[in-house]
Amino acid sequence: MHMTSAPHLLTEDRPEFDRLLDETLRTASERPELASMGERLNAEQLRTMAMSAIALLTAAAAAEYDHYVKVRAELRDERLSAPGMTGDSDGEGQSGGVGVSAVVAVLAPVLAGTAMLIFLLVGYSLKMIDPEPAFARTMLTAGWLFGGLTVAALLFAVIGLLVTAVRNSSTEVAAEESVAVPDELSRAREAWRNALLERGIMPFLRDALADPSAGPGYPVPRTPHAGRIPTLGYTRPDFTSPGATSKGPRPDYTPPDFTSPDFGGSESDRE
Incomplete structure (x- = not known):
């Protein structure tokens, strides 16, 4: 039964261990100490062994x-305690203003265009009446006025969308720069990776490949004293062939002593 998590390794850092182990096995051909990989143990078998010894x-x-x-916990605490509430509220106000502007920019052309169609339709319908009503020209004038408003609203909407796109792009760049990994955290992470590789993974893989009992049919060596290689407590049963003879002494067996019943003789003798 393989161990799935290390007591000392946090859950969020487990993928980093997996990536480092996979990268080491993938580049084994470039490492002279792992040149014998594939003779008795392949990459998958070595990975299974390493995952069972992740705590080690x-x-x-x-x-x-x-x-x-x-270092990572200290940086997180600094970010949480940093004064950023004012900036967040300002950003929410700006977002609200941008949202209202976007709604107006979308609805204004629609409403103006709808009014234009209604006034023009009614105006031209009235012109067909004989005699022509006096307010037919007024309806047409209002329709063409709403037509001009529709064009102006469309231009406003296009300009607003361009401005919003430019503003969002600049905000995304600023966000990416603000979440850049600090140098101290990057150095601490690299130091841990190097120590894990040089003092943990590589010695383990070297010992596994050097262990003569690690055959291809058994991904985990069964020898009880295998150095860094863990033992899973499994041993093969010792079977003997059917024709094998035992060299020990055979059990001593004596049959029970039976006597026949006493037949014959006089009755007086029997008494």
């Missing part, structure tokens, strides 16, 4: 990992 491997870089976790 991460303990080899415990000091660097503790420092990395400490």
Whole structure:
């Protein structure tokens, strides 16, 4: 049964361990100490063995990992305690203003265009009446006025969309710059990765490949004293062939002593 999580390794850092192990196995051909991989053990078997010993491997870089976790926690606390509430409220106000402008920019052309169609339709319908009503020209004038408003609203909407796109692009760049990984955290993470690789993963893989009992049919070595390689407590049963003879002494067997009943003789003798 393989171990799925290390007591010392946080859940959020488990993928980093997996990536480092996979990268090491993928580039094994570039490492002379892993040149024998594939003769007895392949990459998948080595990975299974390493995952079963993840607590042992991460303990080899415990000091660097503790420092990395400490630096990361301090930076998170600084970000949470940083004064940013004013900026957030200002951003929400701006977002609200931009939202209202977007709604107006969308609705204004629609409403103006609808009014234009109504006035023009009614105006031209009245012109067909004989005699022509006096307010037919008024309806047409209002329709063409709303037509001009429709064109102006469309131009306003296009300009507003362009301005919003430019503003959002500049905001995204600023956000990416603000979440840049600090140098101290990057150095602590790299130090942990190097320690984990050099003092944990690589020695483990070297010992696994050097262990003569790690055959291809058994991904995890069964020897009880295999150095860094863990033992899972499984041993093969010792079977003997059917024709094998035992060299020990055979059990001593004696049949029970039966006697026949006493037949014959006189009655007086029997008494």
